[in-house]
Amino acid sequence: MAANGADLVIDVHGLNKHFGAHHVVKDLALTVRRGEIFGFLGPNGSGKTTTIRMLCGLLTPDSGEGTCLGYDILREPREIKRHVGYMTQRFSFWEDLTIRENLAFVARMYGMPERKARVEQALTHLGLADRATQLAGALSGGWKQRLALAACLLHEPDLLLLDEPTAGVDPKARREFWEELHALSARGITVLVSTHYMDEAERCHKLAYILSGTMLAQGTADEVIASQALVTWAVRGGDLASLAVTLRELSAVEQVAAFGTALHVTGSEADALRQSLAPFMNDPALQWQEVAPSLEDVFIHLMNRAQATGPVVAH
Amino acid sequence: MSYFSLSRWLGIVAKEFIQLRRDRLTFGMIVGIPVVQLVLFGYAINSDPKHLPTAVLSADRSEFTRSILSGLKNSEYFSFVGEARDEREADRMLATGKVQFVVTIPQDFTRALMRGERPALLLEADATDPSATSNALSAINQLAQTALVHDLVGPMAVLGASPTAFEVRVHPRYNPEAITQYNIVPGLMGVILTMTMVLMTGLAITRETERGTMENLLATPATPLEVMTGKIVPYVMIGLVQVSLILGLARGLFGVPMIGNIGVLYLAVLLFIAANLTLGLTFSALAQNQLQAMQMTFFFFLPSMLLSGFMFPFRGMPGWAQTVGEVLPLTHFLRIVRGVLLKGNGFSEIGSEAWPIALFMLVVTVIGLRFFKSTLD
Numbered sequence: 001m002a003a004n005g006a007d008l009v010i011d012v013h014g015l016n017k018h019f020g021a022h023h024v025v026k027d028l029a030l031t032v033r034r035g036e037i038f039g040f041l042g043p044n045g046s047g048k049t050t051t052i053r054m055l056c057g058l059l060t061p062d063s064g065e066g067t068c069l070g071y072d073i074l075r076e077p078r079e080i081k082r083h084v085g086y087m088t089q090r091f092s093f094w095e096d097l098t099i100r101e102n103l104a105f106v107a108r109m110y111g112m113p114e115r116k117a118r119v120e121q122a123l124t125h126l127g128l129a130d131r132a133t134q135l136a137g138a139l140s141g142g143w144k145q146r147l148a149l150a151a152c153l154l155h156e157p158d159l160l161l162l163d164e165p166t167a168g169v170d171p172k173a174r175r176e177f178w179e180e181l182h183a184l185s186a187r188g189i190t191v192l193v194s195t196h197y198m199d200e201a202e203r204c205h206k207l208a209y210i211l212s213g214t215m216l217a218q219g220t221a222d223e224v225i226a227s228q229a230l231v232t233w234a235v236r237g238g239d240l241a242s243l244a245v246t247l248r249e250l251s252a253v254e255q256v257a258a259f260g261t262a263l264h265v266t267g268s269e270a271d272a273l274r275q276s277l278a279p280f281m282n283d284p285a286l287q288w289q290e291v292a293p294s295l296e297d298v299f300i301h302l303m304n305r306a307q308a309t310g311p312v313v314a315h
Numbered sequence: 316m317s318y319f320s321l322s323r324w325l326g327i328v329a330k331e332f333i334q335l336r337r338d339r340l341t342f343g344m345i346v347g348i349p350v351v352q353l354v355l356f357g358y359a360i361n362s363d364p365k366h367l368p369t370a371v372l373s374a375d376r377s378e379f380t381r382s383i384l385s386g387l388k389n390s391e392y393f394s395f396v397g398e399a400r401d402e403r404e405a406d407r408m409l410a411t412g413k414v415q416f417v418v419t420i421p422q423d424f425t426r427a428l429m430r431g432e433r434p435a436l437l438l439e440a441d442a443t444d445p446s447a448t449s450n451a452l453s454a455i456n457q458l459a460q461t462a463l464v465h466d467l468v469g470p471m472a473v474l475g476a477s478p479t480a481f482e483v484r485v486h487p488r489y490n491p492e493a494i495t496q497y498n499i500v501p502g503l504m505g506v507i508l509t510m511t512m513v514l515m516t517g518l519a520i521t522r523e524t525e526r527g528t529m530e531n532l533l534a535t536p537a538t539p540l541e542v543m544t545g546k547i548v549p550y551v552m553i554g555l556v557q558v559s560l561i562l563g564l565a566r567g568l569f570g571v572p573m574i575g576n577i578g579v580l581y582l583a584v585l586l587f588i589a590a591n592l593t594l595g596l597t598f599s600a601l602a603q604n605q606l607q608a609m610q611m612t613f614f615f616f617l618p619s620m621l622l623s624g625f626m627f628p629f630r631g632m633p634g635w636a637q638t639v640g641e642v643l644p645l646t647h648f649l650r651i652v653r654g655v656l657l658k659g660n661g662f663s664e665i666g667s668e669a670w671p672i673a674l675f676m677l678v679v680t681v682i683g684l685r686f687f688k689s690t691l692d
């Protein structure tokens with residue numbers, strides 16, 4: 001890996017991107033270390049895909065700078081493409097080519113030596129060796145995703161950029177997919193993966209949360225949770241549905257969410273929250289317990305705060 | 316790192332061929348369009364219509380005029396359906412399509428004939444459909460020589476000895492330049508190439524954009540030059556196949572002469588294909604999706620058909636239309652093909668028609684490069 005002796009595989013800052021008058025990515029900074037599985041979270045339309053495309057040279061930032069694998073994102077996109085495996089949000093392999101033809105084509109685009117052998121190897125590893133002559137378009141969602149991952153890995157990239165790779169994939173396939181990602185990470189391959197799923201967020205070493213183009217939090221799951229200093233109480237028993245309605249009216253309560261048989265009541269001011277909840281805590285039908293806020297509590301908090309304070313408005 | 320890798324380029328070419336082969340409809344169009352068009356156009360023109368409705372406007376009646384008219388009738392090309400009372404009625408009959416021809420025998424025709432003044436017989440033809448009249452027109456000139464052979468005897472035989480005793484003045488109306496089948500079959504080659512080359516390249520590239528596969532392609536180290544040229548190579552070959560098919564059918568079915576050098580013709584074809592492909596590429600750079608690429612193609616194709624001299628004789632068009640026509644590659648290509656096939660033209664004669672095509676291509680390439688994106692911006 002070139003220049004940036006440090007282990008920063010992605011190191012960009014001040015990235016901006018407009019589409020017409022629409023400011024889609026705002027002063028974004030991102031650092032990802034080698035071997036990390038880095039989760040990139042944010043609601044739809046918050047700029048995740050746009051950011052990933054800027055990282056691999058598919059979009060040119062309006063301003064900003066930085067490196068990806070030590071190569072300058074503005075001046076050396078071709079070098080970056082050579083060493084990055086990018087899996088697009090939508091399946092973007094050729095549905096009218098067979099599985100083998102798709103892999104062979106990719107191998108050729110990267111000018112790989114011993115193409116035939118590597119393609120066969122990938123097919124075997126995928127478990128698709130006996131279906132290699134099927135058209136890619138005939139595959140189910142889960143298999144398409146596995147094919148796409150295999151194709152992205154064919155040229156042995158140092159960095160994987162995965163854009164919502166598990167959208168629409170069943171839980172079992174998702175779990176296998178994540179096991180594969182951890183295996184890759186153990187081999188020193190860095191993975192940046194965007195996702196909507198909280199359980200997937202928790203499987204990442206590091207996280208970043210982006211909203212309307214602005215990075216709101218970055219770090220390990222614990223760091224992200226701690227950074228917002230939220231207090232969450234879990235309450236069980238009684239009529240939780242009507243209790244939720246009542247609690248939402250309290251000014252110290254920021255969010256009330258149902259988790260199975262419990263309600264999670266979250267606020268950012270510990271004392272104010274405790275005072276507001278005091279009358280309900282005396283109700284013998286209810287059992288109260290302070291719990292650690294979940295990632296989801298934190299993300300919803302970030303979203304609400306952004307909406308309330310103005311400059312960053314989700315749409 | 317190279318900006319052009321032969322292996323990558325071949326990979327793109329191979330992929331395009333595989334996709335083309337699986338796309339039955341496109342594949343069918345490639346072979347089907349030339350065959351169907353050629354057969355339709357060719358046979359429509361090949362037909363030799365006879366017994367065409369003809370009116371007579373006669374201001375003079377004599378043995379001679381009767382002989383001439385019966386001679387016309389015997390040629391089987393003319394069938395007399397009525398007599399016009401005056402010029403206005405004759406005009407109307409032509410205009411409404413009631414008759415294809417009006418034969419006008421002027422006053423004092425017989426007297427002038429006997430004096431050896433070689434009077435003129437006027438034949439007005441509705442030439443909107445020239446293929447319908449061309450054979451009849453050539454028949455009437457033959458007739459002028461033979462119709463009066465039996466009548467001009469004795470002292471008047473001397474009149475028959477001159478080239479012709481009378482003159483036939485043909486006045487083709489509505490369409491002064493009669494296009495023949497030889498003219499149209501080679502022309503069809505240019506029309507088909509314009510259609511398929513511009514459309515197919517336009518579609519080939521917007522298809523990748525529309526399906527999202529372009530993002531994947533651009534994320535690999537493949538360069539725009541490799542992608543663009545790699546994707547059009549198959550279509551160059553398709554163009555050459557179409558040309559060969561058309562030439563073969565033109566020869567086999569219609570006996571279109573091929574006087575000039577076929578090598579020269581193929582070089583001109585390559586230039587023309589290249590010009591159309593660059594236009595297709597430029598359209599695909601401008602279009603957001605396949606539908607738009609298709610619309611742009613038709614927007615270009617229609618004037619090409621109409622103003623190139625394929626549909627209507629070039630010299631019969633108004634000045635502005637000729638100016639537009641001169642810009643279109645098809646106009647020049649038609650002249651080259653007709654020149655090479657029918658007149659035996661070589662390099663020295665086609666040069667003046669080749670450079671406008673090259674210039675068109677250059678301008679279109681510059682525009683295309685301005686709009687072509689190697690990113691998704």
Ligand SMILES: Nc1ncnc2c1ncn2[C@@H]1O[C@H](COP(=O)(O)OP(=O)(O)O)[C@@H](O)[C@H]1O
Pocket residue numbers: 019024042043044045046047048049050051691692
């Ligand atoms: N090519 C484009 N042209 C115009 N607007 C775009 C384009 N790509 C994305 N956008 C807009 O930018 C915003 C961010 O999109 P995106 O990066 O795809 O978000 P995400 O991946 O987080 O869902 C959205 O509002 C989207 O409509």
Ligand SMILES: [Mg+2]
Pocket residue numbers: 045048049050089163164
């Ligand atoms: Mg996205």
